[in-house]
Amino acid sequence: MPANIRFINPDTIAKPPGYTHVVEATGPGRLVYVAGQLGLDTGNVLVGGPGDFRAQATQAFENLKSALAAVGAGFEHVVKINNYLLDISHLGIFREVRDAYVNRAAPPASTTLQVADFARPGALFEVEAIAVLPPAKPARASSARKRMAAARGSAKTLKRPPPRGKRRR
Numbered sequence: 001m002p003a004n005i006r007f008i009n010p011d012t013i014a015k016p017p018g019y020t021h022v023v024e025a026t027g028p029g030r031l032v033y034v035a036g037q038l039g040l041d042t043g044n045v046l047v048g049g050p051g052d053f054r055a056q057a058t059q060a061f062e063n064l065k066s067a068l069a070a071v072g073a074g075f076e077h078v079v080k081i082n083n084y085l086l087d088i089s090h091l092g093i094f095r096e097v098r099d100a101y102v103n104r105a106a107p108p109a110s111t112t113l114q115v116a117d118f119a120r121p122g123a124l125f126e127v128e129a130i131a132v133l134p135p136a137k138p139a140r141a142s143s144a145r146k147r148m149a150a151a152r153g154s155a156k157t158l159k160r161p162p163p164r165g166k167r168r169r
Contacts, residue, residue: 004029005079005132007106018095018102019110023079025132032071032131036084037063038123046122053090057097057125064127065101075101077131078108084126088114094125 008022009015025031039047039056040063048055068074081102085094094112102108108129118126 004134016110018099018104019081019107021109023109025079028135030071030133030136032068032073032077032133034064034067034129034131036082036126036128037061037067038118038120038126039063040120046120050122051124053085053087053124054093054097056123057090057094057127060125060127061097061101064129068129068131071131071133073131073133076103076106077133078102078129079132080109080130081111082128083110083112084115084118085112086115086118086124090124 004026006024007020008024009020010022013021037060039059041047041059046056047059065075068077081098083094083098085091091112118124
């Protein structure tokens with residue numbers, strides 16, 4: 001857990017089940033916003049059979065996991081999730097699936113809503129997230145110098161077109 005993040009449940013607010021009321025992130029750090037993830041496989045097909053909420057929720061969290069990994073993050077970096085359910089009666093299943101992924105010692109702030117429908121027919125669940133990561137480590141100077149030297153070397157091998165302008169006759 002980055003040292004610049006605090007998870008707070010004030011004593012003056014009822015203790016929440018599986019999420020945190022307040023997450024404070026102070027700089028320096030990197031903010032990562034992950035768009036809503038549905039229960040789609042890599043072929044862009046909804047997983048499970050029609051109405052299989054658990055399969056879709058699990059796949060949506062797997063997709064979120066993959067999106068986080070693309071920037072070197074994991075669920076321990078997630079500070080906020082928004083969850084959208086087509087049918088709030090699936091709240092218990094949602095919580096089971098969510099708890100298998102999020103950092104339960106310091107769960108993210110969370111909002112869960114029932115929605116009228118999704119843009120994707122047949123979708124039952126969507127999750128989006130915000131993560132905070134430590135600042136990116138700067139590239140080593142020697143590696144940067146090597147890349148610059150390589151770029152200069154490859155630039156020398158390129159043939160340059162003749163200068164534009166008046167032609168000599």
